[in-house]
Amino acid sequence: METTETRLRSLPAPERRALSKLLQRVRRPEPFTRDAVAGWIAGDVRWADVEGIPDALIRTWSQTGETLARGGSYASAAQVFGYLAAIDPAEPGHHLGLGWVLLEQGEPARARRSFARAAARHGADLGAVAGQVLCLLALGEHDAALDLVPRALEADPNGTSGLTRRMALEVRAILAEG
Numbered sequence: 630m631e632t633t634e635t636r637l638r639s640l641p642a643p644e645r646r647a648l649s650k651l652l653q654r655v656r657r658p659e660p661f662t663r664d665a666v667a668g669w670i671a672g673d674v675r676w677a678d679v680e681g682i683p684d685a686l687i688r689t690w691s692q693t694g695e696t697l698a699r700g701g702s703y704a705s706a707a708q709v710f711g712y713l714a715a716i717d718p719a720e721p722g723h724h725l726g727l728g729w730v731l732l733e734q735g736e737p738a739r740a741r742r743s744f745a746r747a748a749a750r751h752g753a754d755l756g757a758v759a760g761q762v763l764c765l766l767a768l769g770e771h772d773a774a775l776d777l778v779p780r781a782l783e784a785d786p787n788g789t790s791g792l793t794r795r796m797a798l799e800v801r802a803i804l805a806e807g
Contacts, residue, residue: 676716706730721751728760737767755784759792
């Protein structure tokens with residue numbers, strides 16, 4: 630089994646030097662911290678684990694982001710979800726939250742990237758796919774949006790979700806425009 634250290638040694642020399650400089654900047658001299666940073670760089674460890682941030686605190690921050698978004702504080706919610714997506718990138722919910730907030734702020738290109746990251750981690754999640762459709766429609770990429778609609782409908786075949794209804798209204802409006 631390949632270890633983090635073995636993978637890091639296999640990096641090209643310029644990347645190894647950059648990694649070495651980064652590891653030297655870690656202020657805590659404990660070996661586990663340097664190993665944790667090396668694991669994060671190799672993709673084996675979340676930054677939240679490097680910093681020792683407990684999952685309960687991450688959940689609290691996520692709930693705070695949701696509360697801010699529901700209250701219309703989109704800029705603050707975007708900061709919260711952006712931070713969460715950075716420290717815990719494998720969690721699709723952080724990317725979804727950021728995507729919806731960015732879409733509400735009128736930034737469909739950035740929102741689309743967040744939804745794509747969520748979809749890459751969670752597959753056919755309705756929120757990720759419907760979000761991508763809405764972003765593509767906002768960007769004027771109607772054909773690409775229509776290509777994704779069947780994936781969204783697979784995630785909600787009965788059309789009971791508010792997301793599906795919102796997406797359907799947007800698609801109908803685009804189709805009516807011709």
